[in-house]
Amino acid sequence: MKKVVIIGGGLGGLSAAITLAHAGFHVELFEKNSHFGGKLMPVQLGEYNFDFGPNTITMPYVFQQVIEQTGERADHYFDMVKLPTHTQNIFTDGTHLNFSSNQQYMIEQLETLDPIGARNYPAFIKEISRLFDLSERHFLPKTFQSWRDYASPTLGAAMLQVRPWQSLHKFFASYFTNSNMIDSYNRYATYIGSSPFQAPATFAMIAYLEMVEGVYYVKGGNSKIAEAFTTLARKLGVRLHPETAVKKILVTHKKATGVELHNGERIDADYVIMNADLLKAYPELVSEDERPSFSNKKVQQFEPSISAFVILAGVKKRFSQLKHHNVFFSENYQQEFSDLFTHQSYSHQPTIYVSNSSYTDPARSPSGDNLFILVNAPALLQNGDMQVDSTSYKNHIYQMLSSHGLDIQEHLEVEKTFTPIDISEKFGAYRGALYGLSANRKIDAFLRSRNRSRDIHNLFFVGGSTHPGGGSPMVTLSGQNVAKLIILLEK
Numbered sequence: 223m224k225k226v227v228i229i230g231g232g233l234g235g236l237s238a239a240i241t242l243a244h245a246g247f248h249v250e251l252f253e254k255n256s257h258f259g260g261k262l263m264p265v266q267l268g269e270y271n272f273d274f275g276p277n278t279i280t281m282p283y284v285f286q287q288v289i290e291q292t293g294e295r296a297d298h299y300f301d302m303v304k305l306p307t308h309t310q311n312i313f314t315d316g317t318h319l320n321f322s323s324n325q326q327y328m329i330e331q332l333e334t335l336d337p338i339g340a341r342n343y344p345a346f347i348k349e350i351s352r353l354f355d356l357s358e359r360h361f362l363p364k365t366f367q368s369w370r371d372y373a374s375p376t377l378g379a380a381m382l383q384v385r386p387w388q389s390l391h392k393f394f395a396s397y398f399t400n401s402n403m404i405d406s407y408n409r410y411a412t413y414i415g416s417s418p419f420q421a422p423a424t425f426a427m428i429a430y431l432e433m434v435e436g437v438y439y440v441k442g443g444n445s446k447i448a449e450a451f452t453t454l455a456r457k458l459g460v461r462l463h464p465e466t467a468v469k470k471i472l473v474t475h476k477k478a479t480g481v482e483l484h485n486g487e488r489i490d491a492d493y494v495i496m497n498a499d500l501l502k503a504y505p506e507l508v509s510e511d512e513r514p515s516f517s518n519k520k521v522q523q524f525e526p527s528i529s530a531f532v533i534l535a536g537v538k539k540r541f542s543q544l545k546h547h548n549v550f551f552s553e554n555y556q557q558e559f560s561d562l563f564t565h566q567s568y569s570h571q572p573t574i575y576v577s578n579s580s581y582t583d584p585a586r587s588p589s590g591d592n593l594f595i596l597v598n599a600p601a602l603l604q605n606g607d608m609q610v611d612s613t614s615y616k617n618h619i620y621q622m623l624s625s626h627g628l629d630i631q632e633h634l635e636v637e638k639t640f641t642p643i644d645i646s647e648k649f650g651a652y653r654g655a656l657y658g659l660s661a662n663r664k665i666d667a668f669l670r671s672r673n674r675s676r677d678i679h680n681l682f683f684v685g686g687s688t689h690p691g692g693g694s695p696m697v698t699l700s701g702q703n704v705a706k707l708i709i710l711l712e713k
């Protein structure tokens with residue numbers, strides 16, 4: 223049977239490894255870190271347990287399917303629970319708006335906040351369902367291999383039906399009139415690392431995922447998904463190598479023939495799949511003359527998605543005002559996007575996301591809350607610098623939260639900060655971007671990098687910088703899509 227080498231053990235690499243091993247391929251996966259799962263990383267600080275990376279899980283069936291395709295039961299590996307009120311949105315004027323997939327509950331809240339929005343809610347749900355249905359049929363299960371795939375008439379027709387020319391903000395503002403309500407929805411643009419004033423309305427399908435299908439949490443921590451994929455991959459015979467960085471992709475006569483590791487060892491392969499961030503790893507692992515259609519100049523033209531400034535804080539207290547997911551909105555959300563994308567600067571009045579998984583799962587931190595605090599940050603500058611002092615910015619975030627009654631510093635037990643520089647170094651993420659490319663330019667939203675190298679035969683790409691995009695379910699799909707393509711090529 224043919225041999226596949228995978229570079230990087232993020233969710234994309236692991237899902238490809240499982241699918242290929244189940245089909246009988248010999249699979250070897252090399253990961254530079256000591257853990258598998260990439261950005262979905264467990265962090266333990268004393269008796270406080272955190273998920274770094276994906277705290278919000280949607281499309282549970284995508285993860286379950288990776289396991290179930292092998293004949294095993296997903297519930298033997300992890301227990302996913304749906305959160306009833308998944309996100310509490312909190313505004314400076316004192317408004318609280320709870321997001322839930324219970325449509326009646328949403329309409330009841332809207333009746334006082336936004337009566338027009340309440341009336342429009344059923345039509346809104348119908349339209350976001352239509353957008354998701356089209357994406358699910360025409361974009362998500364596909365691999366984009368050559369220009370022919372992009373030029374397909376069915377795809378072209380589908381693209382025109384998903385509101386490509388309207389911005390997300392305009393779309394939401396056509397259903398709701400209350401600015402807090404619109405801001406709560408606009409925040410979905412940040413899930414693809416983009417601005418709601420630029421990203422196309424197509425991405426209102428994210429609202430479908432949360433407001434119709436719901437938000438999930440994995441008992442014991444979302445990183446149980448990565449743990450499950452790792453256990454299953456091993457069981458299927460995948461040879462997993464932690465702490466083993468790949469230095470080079472070996473190319474002979476325009477064909478990938480294997481990889482060279484940092485210790486100089488060479489591993490032969492019939493196919494190479496790169497899960498490491500395309501924008502960072504491709505230029506590092508393949509010399510520029512072997513990839514004429516992906517020159518270093520071209521890489522610099524891509525706009526990276528936003529990054530994040532993250533604080534993990536374990537406190538000796540349970541804050542009664544917090545739910546599982548909480549968003550403390552800034553007074554001027556539009557200004558924040560302008561700071562991030564137009565000026566590439568840190569916002570002085572940022573919107574602050576606080577995930578407190580101990581609300582659902584107290585065993586994660588028995589003596590108090592395990593707070594994952596995230597503020598959107600601009601991608602690193604081209605020279606790798608970030609523009610704030612991390613200690614002052616952290617203290618500023620704590621001060622802002624204390625004005626909402628969260629006196630975190632007073633009750634702090636353990637703490638760890640992750641800056642965009644840490645994200646870039648730990649995961650090899652291009653300029654610290656969370657989701658690969660931004661979707662601000664329509665062209666990047668629809669025509670993300672293809673899943674197959676144009677220049678090198680048998681070299682494939684999975685993960686956040688490639689089709690269908692960033693976010694844990696999408697990268698998992700990209701791994702499966704590419705694996706299925708390789709299986710098809712061998713038939």
Ligand SMILES: Cc1cc2nc3c(=O)[nH]c(=O)nc-3n(C[C@H](O)[C@H](O)[C@H](O)COP(=O)(O)OP(=O)(O)OC[C@H]3O[C@@H](n4cnc5c(N)ncnc54)[C@H](O)[C@@H]3O)c2cc1C
Nearest residue numbers: 230232234254260261276277278468498650685686693694
């Ligand atoms: C702070 C934060 C919050 C997020 N929140 C959410 C969320 O709530 N919901 C959601 O769905 N998504 C979220 N995401 C995004 C999500 O984590 C990513 O889209 C997804 O996990 C990326 O998976 P991936 O397969 O692209 O690979 P990655 O996770 O990027 O993994 C790539 C792997 O390749 C390895 N690697 C790189 N170079 C080499 C090399 N030369 N040799 C060997 N290995 C190498 C890296 O170490 C890494 O482990 C968040 C991300 C972050 C950072």
